[in-house]
Amino acid sequence: MLFRINNAWIVISITCLLPLFWLLLDIMNNNLGSNPIEAIHIRSGDWALRFLCLTLAVTPLQTMTNWRGMADYRQMLGLYAFFYATLHLLGYLYVDHAGLWSMIGIDILQSTYIWFGLVAYIIIILLAITSPKVAKKRLGKYWKKLHRFIYYAAGAAIIHYFWQLKGNLFQPLFYLTIIAFLLGFRALVWFKNRQLTRLMIPKGKKITEESNDAV
Template identity: 45%
Template sequence: MHMTQTEWVQRVIKPTIFLMCLIPLALLAWDALNNHLGANPIEKVIRRTGDWTLRFLLITLAITPARRLFGWNWLMRLRRMLGLFAFFYACLHFIIYIGIDQSFDVNEIIKDVIKHKYVTVGFASFLLLIPLAATSTNAMMKRLGGRRWQQLHKSVYAIAIGGVIHYLWLVKADLREPLIYAAILTVLLGYRLWVKQRQALLPDTVRSSIHPSSIRPAK
């Protein structure tokens, strides 16, 4: 059977990656069942879902640079799904915080969000994710129009920065892990700045004739 590249991505690659994205959840369930979550399982579940939110955010942000560097345009077909998985793990993280950690105590939650800056920034980042998830459908993309949709979805940069800061401010002394996330994010955002800078240096006529996604580093 012969498949076009589009078909191959849609029928094989995308479903495979979809299942792979569920592995962290499956492992969590497995560990919960086998008592591998340690003495403080709630804390562990919050930590792990938070870790995976950040990881999926970074993976999503890596799609555009990877596509440009390697010329793999088909990667774009995975970006929405990966972003939605970031939202999915963020929801788990958020629900456990609200429901179990804070027992749905609204007053306590408000106090926590206002008084503690790592909670404030984490909470804000989560709220900002919601409109992105809500406008992720084709219909919404059309309704908003490409330009406005893109403008809105640029907030993912702020969300990722917020997510990493959330982690950095939470840690007591050993900053290694959050700094790894910060370093990767710096590279991913730095790449975008670099691309923008390069574009700005080109003469106007050339700039208007090329779409940013067609820019690739010279070999």
């Protein structure tokens, strides 16, 4: 199993599904405004990016609070980021373009921002596929290196978001600030650990030839 199912797991999982229920409710009640297709597209993409940020925030929060139990839910948050990113992609393919691959191909060639979205999604799907413990054991030390690419996925997603907007840029700049803060925190922790490691390594004593020859 991917997770240890308990009450907290159930509550968090239901909470993570609330954006989907809210979106479905608005679709049924026709509350998506004058452009419902665009609303579906934007809301699914927003939640994919938000869950990416939440996934990245687990390690800093765990470091600051010393609550190791938070790591148990990092994988879940990452998979929900994949879930909403998949909804975002399916909305683009089958709601926005009705599955017409000729139109989709032209759109991809003409719209540079889509390439960044594809890069982000490819990374996210690789992380989702390799999230089980079996994959972690098989990849060994490469598993952690692969999963650090989540920062690249977040960066590509923000560029994808930024370039497709023509008006208010507050939200992509807000997410960019969050990602920059989380990345800066990680860099600070890495530098601190590196300095501590250097201090803990004992300096070797020089042994002269005279001391070696002494009886």
